[in-house]
Amino acid sequence: MSPPNFANALPELQALLGERLSLAQAVRDQHAAGEGLSPDLPPDAVAWPTDKAEVCALLKICHAHGVPAIAYGAGSSLEGHISAPRGGVTLDLSRMDAVLDVHADDADCVVQPGVTREALNAFLQDTGLFFPVDPGANATLGGMASTRASGTTTMRYGSMWHNVLAMEVALADGRLVRFGSRARKSSAGLDLVRLMIGAEGTLGVITELTLRLHPQPTEVAAASCAFPTLADAVNAVTEIVMSGVPCARVEFLDEHQVKACNAHSNLALPELPTLFLEFHGTAAGVNEQAEMAQGIAAEHGSVAFEWARRPEDRSRLWRARHMAYFAALALRPGCAHIVADVCVPISALADAVAQARADIDAEGLVATVLGHVGDGNFHVIFMPMPGDVAEQAAVDRVYAAMVARAHTAGGTCTGEHGIGMGKKAKLLDELGPDTVQLMRLIKNAWDPRGILNPEKIF
Amino acid sequence: MSPPNFANALPELQALLGERLSLAQAVRDQHAAGEGLSPDLPPDAVAWPTDKAEVCALLKICHAHGVPAIAYGAGSSLEGHISAPRGGVTLDLSRMDAVLDVHADDADCVVQPGVTREALNAFLQDTGLFFPVDPGANATLGGMASTRASGTTTMRYGSMWHNVLAMEVALADGRLVRFGSRARKSSAGLDLVRLMIGAEGTLGVITELTLRLHPQPTEVAAASCAFPTLADAVNAVTEIVMSGVPCARVEFLDEHQVKACNAHSNLALPELPTLFLEFHGTAAGVNEQAEMAQGIAAEHGSVAFEWARRPEDRSRLWRARHMAYFAALALRPGCAHIVADVCVPISALADAVAQARADIDAEGLVATVLGHVGDGNFHVIFMPMPGDVAEQAAVDRVYAAMVARAHTAGGTCTGEHGIGMGKKAKLLDELGPDTVQLMRLIKNAWDPRGILNPEKIF
Numbered sequence: 001m002s003p004p005n006f007a008n009a010l011p012e013l014q015a016l017l018g019e020r021l022s023l024a025q026a027v028r029d030q031h032a033a034g035e036g037l038s039p040d041l042p043p044d045a046v047a048w049p050t051d052k053a054e055v056c057a058l059l060k061i062c063h064a065h066g067v068p069a070i071a072y073g074a075g076s077s078l079e080g081h082i083s084a085p086r087g088g089v090t091l092d093l094s095r096m097d098a099v100l101d102v103h104a105d106d107a108d109c110v111v112q113p114g115v116t117r118e119a120l121n122a123f124l125q126d127t128g129l130f131f132p133v134d135p136g137a138n139a140t141l142g143g144m145a146s147t148r149a150s151g152t153t154t155m156r157y158g159s160m161w162h163n164v165l166a167m168e169v170a171l172a173d174g175r176l177v178r179f180g181s182r183a184r185k186s187s188a189g190l191d192l193v194r195l196m197i198g199a200e201g202t203l204g205v206i207t208e209l210t211l212r213l214h215p216q217p218t219e220v221a222a223a224s225c226a227f228p229t230l231a232d233a234v235n236a237v238t239e240i241v242m243s244g245v246p247c248a249r250v251e252f253l254d255e256h257q258v259k260a261c262n263a264h265s266n267l268a269l270p271e272l273p274t275l276f277l278e279f280h281g282t283a284a285g286v287n288e289q290a291e292m293a294q295g296i297a298a299e300h301g302s303v304a305f306e307w308a309r310r311p312e313d314r315s316r317l318w319r320a321r322h323m324a325y326f327a328a329l330a331l332r333p334g335c336a337h338i339v340a341d342v343c344v345p346i347s348a349l350a351d352a353v354a355q356a357r358a359d360i361d362a363e364g365l366v367a368t369v370l371g372h373v374g375d376g377n378f379h380v381i382f383m384p385m386p387g388d389v390a391e392q393a394a395v396d397r398v399y400a401a402m403v404a405r406a407h408t409a410g411g412t413c414t415g416e417h418g419i420g421m422g423k424k425a426k427l428l429d430e431l432g433p434d435t436v437q438l439m440r441l442i443k444n445a446w447d448p449r450g451i452l453n454p455e456k457i458f
Numbered sequence: 459m460s461p462p463n464f465a466n467a468l469p470e471l472q473a474l475l476g477e478r479l480s481l482a483q484a485v486r487d488q489h490a491a492g493e494g495l496s497p498d499l500p501p502d503a504v505a506w507p508t509d510k511a512e513v514c515a516l517l518k519i520c521h522a523h524g525v526p527a528i529a530y531g532a533g534s535s536l537e538g539h540i541s542a543p544r545g546g547v548t549l550d551l552s553r554m555d556a557v558l559d560v561h562a563d564d565a566d567c568v569v570q571p572g573v574t575r576e577a578l579n580a581f582l583q584d585t586g587l588f589f590p591v592d593p594g595a596n597a598t599l600g601g602m603a604s605t606r607a608s609g610t611t612t613m614r615y616g617s618m619w620h621n622v623l624a625m626e627v628a629l630a631d632g633r634l635v636r637f638g639s640r641a642r643k644s645s646a647g648l649d650l651v652r653l654m655i656g657a658e659g660t661l662g663v664i665t666e667l668t669l670r671l672h673p674q675p676t677e678v679a680a681a682s683c684a685f686p687t688l689a690d691a692v693n694a695v696t697e698i699v700m701s702g703v704p705c706a707r708v709e710f711l712d713e714h715q716v717k718a719c720n721a722h723s724n725l726a727l728p729e730l731p732t733l734f735l736e737f738h739g740t741a742a743g744v745n746e747q748a749e750m751a752q753g754i755a756a757e758h759g760s761v762a763f764e765w766a767r768r769p770e771d772r773s774r775l776w777r778a779r780h781m782a783y784f785a786a787l788a789l790r791p792g793c794a795h796i797v798a799d800v801c802v803p804i805s806a807l808a809d810a811v812a813q814a815r816a817d818i819d820a821e822g823l824v825a826t827v828l829g830h831v832g833d834g835n836f837h838v839i840f841m842p843m844p845g846d847v848a849e850q851a852a853v854d855r856v857y858a859a860m861v862a863r864a865h866t867a868g869g870t871c872t873g874e875h876g877i878g879m880g881k882k883a884k885l886l887d888e889l890g891p892d893t894v895q896l897m898r899l900i901k902n903a904w905d906p907r908g909i910l911n912p913e914k915i916f
């Protein structure tokens with residue numbers, strides 16, 4: 001049964017959206033699932049607004065009736081960001097997918113929130129520019145902004161945090177406001193753009209984004225490089241990073257993940273702890289970076305440094321990396337999955353990764369380790385069997401120990417997946433109740449009726 | 459006369475701080491002046507806390523009595539950030555000047571807010587690391603964080619916004635909280651670190667900063683390059699930026715500013731629109747960057763491209779740039795000064811600079827134009843004579859037109875100087891009342907008694 005406030009709002013929502021409002025159980029379930037393990041808590045309805053005016057009108061109705069409103073991009077969240085624990089309306093923004101403007105002379109563009117990163121880069125192909133943030137999934141840019149997405153290229157180009165210049169936001173009560181400007185920097189008051197980046201839809205619904213673009217590199221070189229031990233691989237990364245080599249990407253895969261990728265993506269990589277590296281720049285710059293990285297890798301005992309010189313070889317390598325998650329899941333048919341995500345200062349990375357791997361092995365769990373190690377960020381893909389209480393408990397122990405070690409090392413319980421519903425307790429552990437309360441004060445001030453993506457973060 | 463709430467707080471403040479609380483008029487005036495033109499509105503007292511516990515205790519007293527508390531770093535603000543329009547206590551943080559920790563393996567450090575950027579870099583000299591943000595003035599790092607400082611190296615290394623990882627903050631009621639972590643990236647809830655960067659002391663007093671450091675470049679090359687016209691110089695910059703050459707610094711000085719620097723810093727530069735450039739990297743990288751930049755400059759008619767190869771030549775060049783403000787003021791002895799600060803998308807930069815210069819000349823004003831043009835950020839140093847009402851009115855007209863053009867071009871009324879008391883009306887013009895009200899809601903939620911640096915920003 002839907003609560004009465006939704007029932008009261010429904011006629012108004014139907015009058016606004018007609019066929020673009022669905023009450024079908026399958027649609028509601030599909031929009032609550034995400035990629036994570038959190039329970040599927042479906043909304044009362046799913047709406048497909050087609051422009052900002054409709055988003056505002058929809059929020060006005062929800063606000064008047066106290067009905068939750070949950071922004072939805074591509075549904076690739078891992079922490080239950082799109083769950084609807086209090087019901088309400090999910091705003092599927094996938095039809096707001098227009099690239100509104102490209103300012104090639106300024107290397108920026110204006111997009112609607114439902115544009116995916118791959119669609120944007122396809123659109124930009126002939127401009128000499130590209131949008132670098134790459135979380136793996138073909139997420140929407142609105143979702144990526146709302147979750148402060150980063151990914152493989154963050155060490156060179158930054159995360160969403162660095163690459164959003166301005167945005168237009170529909171507030172809880174349906175008013176439309178603008179934050180930021182197209183200037184590359186600004187000291188114009190509180191940084192509300194950055195406040196929205198990572199707010200997970202709790203403060204407003206993004207209706208437009210102005211994004212920073214980057215020149216397509218004239219030269220790209222990629223390589224894979226295997227090491228005898230996990231510690232060798234991670235120590236090589238630490239030294240590459242600290243030497244200032246401006247790598248575009250440095251990804252780590254443990255031997256289990258390499259095995260999974262070989263099987264899933266038809267590769268023949270040595271099944272050892274491995275780095276995937278990429279360098280962007282001029283021909284001379286790329287050569288110099290690559291030589292420095294290769295030299296450091298050799299000092300750490302690298303046993304196979306293979307260049308992916310042709311574009312198709314590079315694509316194969318990165319497609320394999322992007323499919324790592326699905327490749328891992330194929331290791332254990334029928335398994336559930338929990339993707340852990342911690343980020344530590346780089347000096348703590350080798351120990352953090354090694355201890356996580358040791359814990360996994362000690363518990364006898366099926367799991368792979370991989371990560372954006374240039375940033376100190378790594379993941380464990382745990383694959384317990386559904387309903388196996390003992391395995392789930394072991395996963396919880398290993399994950400809790402990973403987070404505790406990250407905190408001890410001065411790191412964070414989430415490098416890029418966010419809090420959602422899944423990490424609220426870990427956030428409290430990390431920052432303490434006073435700091436989380438300061439976040440909640442902002443939420444309450446901007447959304448006093450609490451309709452925007454309730455029960456997330458705080 | 460001090461208001462009664464200060465009188466009530468005074469015995470408690472004196473008991474806490476003893477000699478480290480001054481009521482002397484000269485001290486109070488000195489702490490209210492800044493470098494800007496805003497009226498000097500002195501506080502009731504100046505305090506020199508020596509540690510975080512004292513900052514908290516002081517804020518508790520101020521909070522209990524409703525007495526304003528104004529954080530003060532080096533007093534180099536240009537927009538009246540340190541004025542005390544409602545009296546209260548200025549917290550001079552210059553005695554909290556310890557570098558608490560350097561994590562060389564992670565390229566980060568922990569400092570108290572009163573450490574100046576030059577002191578930090580002197581401290582770091584032998585570590586192979588440096589802190590890059592360089593606003594010119596030898597400001598304190600707490601002040602730089604609070605005003606979202608940037609400067610000459612921002613295009614390569616980012617502003618304070620990019621280089622603060624974590625902080626400890628004393629809240630209005632004296633509670634101490636921590637934001638952020640030492641991880642290089644995080645999605646752990648709302649980004650309260652970024653909210654504090656540029657909050658100008660209105661949300662809390664920073665008691666500790668964790669800063670990101672960078673490897674000292676193995677090679678540095680600097681050059682000055684003159685152009686026949688202002689448009690040529692700025693167009694060369696635009697092309698250098700858009701070509702992706704990773705310049706460390708690109709500074710513009712118009713012919714009037716070059717003349718001032720020649721006189722003040724004993725240089726012999728051609729008195730033409732000029733760029734100061736700097737490149738950081740490996741020897742090969744720096745050469746390549748420099749060649750690309752020199753080639754682009756030549757295409758735009760550069761008439762003198764002079765390398766400053768020796769460290770002492772480089773130092774002279776950048777000392778001249780850092781002294782540009784004082785050099786300009788020496789052009790007109792006895793003058794007042796207003797430093798305008800706008801930032802525009804790079805494609806709008808050449809017109810924006812040319813039109814500002816044309817307006818200055820049409821009004822017959824004494825003023826120089828200079829800026830961090832790689833970011834689209836430029837300044838006009840206006841030098842009207844004090845009390846000359848007609849000149850002041852002309853300055854106001856020219857500045858208002860600069861801001862209006864910046865807004866039309868999608869830019870901002872302040873690239874780096876902040877809002878303070880001086881730009882509140884311009885901020886409203888830029889973002890609109892709804893957006894500024896959202897900032898105020900945060901302020902009110904965090905500081906309901908309104909004691910932290912009142913009447914700034916909002």
